[in-house]
Amino acid sequence: xxxxxxxxxxxxxxxxxxxxxxxxxxxxxxxxxxxxxxxxxxxxxxxxxxxxxxxxxxxxxxxxxxxxxxxxxxxxxxxxxxxxxxxxxxxxxxxxxxxxxxxxxxxxxxxxxxxxxxxxxxxxxxxxxxxxxxxxxxxxxxxxxxxxxxxxxxxxxxxxxxxxxxxxxxxxxxxxxxxxxxxxxxxxxxxxxxxxxxxxxxxxxxxxxxxxxxxxxxxxxxxxxxxxxxxxxxxxxxxxxxxxxxxxxxxxxxxxxxxxxxxxxxxxxxxxxxxxxxxxxxxxxxxxxxxxx
Amino acid sequence: xxxxxxxxxxxxxxxxxxxxxxxxxxxxxxxxxxxxxxxxxxxxxxxxxxxxxxxxxxxxxxxxxxxxxxxxxxxxxxxxxxxxxxxxxxxxxxxxxxxxxxxxxxxxxxxxxxxxxxxxxxxxxxxxxxxxxxxxxxxxxxxxxxxxxxxxxxxxxxxxxxxxxxxxxxxxxxxxxxxxxxxxxxxxxxxxxxxxxxxxxxxxxxxxxxxxxxxxxxxxxxxxxxxxxxxxxxxxxxxxxxxxxxxxxxxxxxxxxxxxxxxxxxxxxxxxxxxxxxxxxxxxxxxxxxxxx
Numbered sequence: 320x321x322x323x324x325x326x327x328x329x330x331x332x333x334x335x336x337x338x339x340x341x342x343x344x345x346x347x348x349x350x351x352x353x354x355x356x357x358x359x360x361x362x363x364x365x366x367x368x369x370x371x372x373x374x375x376x377x378x379x380x381x382x383x384x385x386x387x388x389x390x391x392x393x394x395x396x397x398x399x400x401x402x403x404x405x406x407x408x409x410x411x412x413x414x415x416x417x418x419x420x421x422x423x424x425x426x427x428x429x430x431x432x433x434x435x436x437x438x439x440x441x442x443x444x445x446x447x448x449x450x451x452x453x454x455x456x457x458x459x460x461x462x463x464x465x466x467x468x469x470x471x472x473x474x475x476x477x478x479x480x481x482x483x484x485x486x487x488x489x490x491x492x493x494x495x496x497x498x499x500x501x502x503x504x505x506x507x508x509x510x511x512x513x514x515x516x517x518x519x520x521x522x523x524x525x526x527x528x529x530x531x532x533x534x535x536x537x538x539x540x541x542x543x544x545x546x547x548x549x550x551x552x553x554x555x556x557x558x559x560x561x562x563x564x565x566x567x568x569x570x571x572x573x574x575x576x577x578x579x580x581x582x583x584x585x586x587x588x589x590x591x592x593x594x595x596x597x598x599x600x601x602x603x604x605x606x607x608x609x610x611x612x
Numbered sequence: 613x614x615x616x617x618x619x620x621x622x623x624x625x626x627x628x629x630x631x632x633x634x635x636x637x638x639x640x641x642x643x644x645x646x647x648x649x650x651x652x653x654x655x656x657x658x659x660x661x662x663x664x665x666x667x668x669x670x671x672x673x674x675x676x677x678x679x680x681x682x683x684x685x686x687x688x689x690x691x692x693x694x695x696x697x698x699x700x701x702x703x704x705x706x707x708x709x710x711x712x713x714x715x716x717x718x719x720x721x722x723x724x725x726x727x728x729x730x731x732x733x734x735x736x737x738x739x740x741x742x743x744x745x746x747x748x749x750x751x752x753x754x755x756x757x758x759x760x761x762x763x764x765x766x767x768x769x770x771x772x773x774x775x776x777x778x779x780x781x782x783x784x785x786x787x788x789x790x791x792x793x794x795x796x797x798x799x800x801x802x803x804x805x806x807x808x809x810x811x812x813x814x815x816x817x818x819x820x821x822x823x824x825x826x827x828x829x830x831x832x833x834x835x836x837x838x839x840x841x842x843x844x845x846x847x848x849x850x851x852x853x854x855x856x857x858x859x860x861x862x863x864x865x866x867x868x869x870x871x872x873x874x875x876x877x878x879x880x881x882x883x884x885x886x887x888x889x890x891x892x893x894x895x896x897x898x899x900x901x902x903x904x905x
Binding site: 398426428432433434435463464479480481482483485486488489490492493494495521522523524525527528529532533535536538552555556558559 | 691719721725726727728756757772773774775776778779781782783785786787788814815816817818820821822825826828829831845848849851852
């Protein structure tokens with residue numbers, strides 16, 4: 320790492336609803352995670368929130384990634400256009416004030432395709448640094464907005480977002496499915512049936528209703544509908560994410576509860592999924608970026 | 613009509629959020645619509661709400677259809693299994709008390725397919741009575757839950773529900789798209805682009821996010837995103853509804869603002885859409901049911 324990182328630094332994953340911070344030492348080893356609910360939407364006063372970080376940092380640099388760099392964050396940081404390398408992303412870190420840098424997101428445009436990410440780029444670079452993802456290949460990052468990323472030569476070359484978690488939450492919040500989606504949605508036979516249906520069909524908004532109709536008609540139990548709907552959405556996600564790519568082994572990067580769901584769906588699609596902890600990848604990515612500054 | 617309908621009757625479309633009533637004379641001609649917000653979810657006291665109807669009816673029979681016959685309504689009325697004829701539906705009208713009949717919904721099961729309707733069956737029978745729909749053919753009934761119905765010999769033979777309006781409303785209410793979906797969504801070039809995309813692809817939950825990414829990247833205007841998303845969902849609906857059926861001419865039954873959107877999408881799919889007013893079909897359907905009692 321550069322001289323100013325000689326005493327380590329603070330890595331911040333500053334998202335929409337939460338903020339998570341780690342103190343990373345000069346060897347790149349992270350201490351315990353500290354998290355709070357000062358996500359950007361709950362944060363009216365960025366200077367005050369940053370002052371709090373400054374106290375924690377004790378003079379060390381602070382590297383932030385995620386929605387903190389969006390137009391609703393502390394400072395809007397322009398996207399780096401894909402294909403985006405570690406060096407390009409590090410060079411575009413924006414120092415809002417001395418010692419406080421925001422990592423840029425990545426954009427992708429190809430014909431009518433257009434996509435953006437903010438935060439996931441750090442985990443992707445971290446996965447590459449940890450050799451958890453090949454320099455060339457497909458990586459899945461499941462979440463509220465799942466990212467399917469094609470890496471080329473260690474760069475983020477192309478990607479597509481699928482808003483699976485967001486759609487599930489919206490339906491659970493307010494739709495004819497709300498009652499059913501209040502149940503737990505374990506990875507079980509109903510989940511796999513939903514995955515299988517979505518992998519083989521193109522009728523998502525109809526099959527969502529069928530999940531309820533089967534319960535109404537006594538052909539399925541209400542407690543299984545949430546798993547089926549989760550399977551439908553994740554199966555659709557996987558089908559779209561894999562596209563026409565020949566990817567036999569797919570690293571899945573994120574929180575264990577989500578990577579397990581997507582690994583199950585990828586297995587159903589005949590692929591080998593390899594799960595990786597997203598936090599470890601985030602730290603590794605921040606260390607890689609700090610090292611490239 | 614039977615003797616007890618000699619002075620006409622009151623037709624009630626009693627749904628989840630609204631209740632609409634018409635006084636229909638002995639010749640089957642309806643007076644002005646009266647509507648209120650006493651939908652079943654707002655109605656804690658059905659006897660009181662029914663007493664109000666009784667005053668309006670002045671001794672005439674009251675025929676009710678819609679969610680009033682669901683497990684959240686006044687009395688749960690079992691579904692008639694498709695294929696369902698006018699005679700079968702009329703025979704299954706449930707008289708909750710003298711003079712107050714609830715028209716049953718229709719269910720459809722075929723292998724793993726399962727579906728239900730409550731209320732639309734009246735419009736479908738009415739369209740057949742009006743010769744607005746052929747005795748054999750596909751009918752589209754767009755809405756919160758669009759129904760695509762295959763009529764055979766005047767009976768409701770098979771159908772599939774697509775929860776288009778419900779998904780749009782859920783995304784508008786609470787998702788990353790909420791801000792964009794607060795705009796009007798006219799039937800314009802953006803709408804048609806969404807329809808075209810959905811007719812040709814199988815990536816709905818990804819393309820929904822792309823609608824936002826294009827705005828973020830300055831490749832589309834925020835005011836056009838709602839039309840594009842509406843087009844994506846309605847295009848998916850039409851693609852699913854048409855399925856593998858050879859239907860060159862498709863009657864579209866419902867409220868004019870909705871039938872226009874679906875007619876535009878069907879035209880894009882190379883079909884001839886013929887729009888019909890859903891209220892007229894509802895009255896005709898209730899008259900047909902009354903006549904069969």
